[in-house]
Amino acid sequence: MSPTTEIEVEITGREASLAVKYGHLFAEQAAIFEAVAGKAGYHRLVIEKCWLEMLTGDLVYSMKKTRSLALQEELDALCDVLENAIQAS
Incomplete structure (x- = not known):
């Protein structure tokens, strides 16, 4: 079994809120993002690489399902981050 790869990612409170709302996270991963969701400034989170990859895929799916151009742009920017x-890493 290979060791887990943890990644540090710096996101805003708004981006954390988007991840929670549109990322379809499991409870353990959601708690990491919920801790900073909606808070001002940038926050450093440490999360396993596999969960970040899955989150990115979920966000892309949500981005394709929404009609709001502004929300699509926010989700796209979060995916870039x-x-x-x-x-x-």
Whole structure:
């Protein structure tokens, strides 16, 4: 069994709220994001790489389902942040 790869990602409180609402997270991962959701400023979260990859996929799915261009842009920007964190690890 391979060791888990934890990744540090820096997101805003708004981005954390979007992750919780549109990311279809399991309770353990949701708690990580809920702790900073809606809070001002940037926050550093540590989460396993596999969960970030799954979250990114969920956000892309949600982005394709919404009709709001503004929300699509926010979700796309969050996906960029997560993908950059994954790439940098």
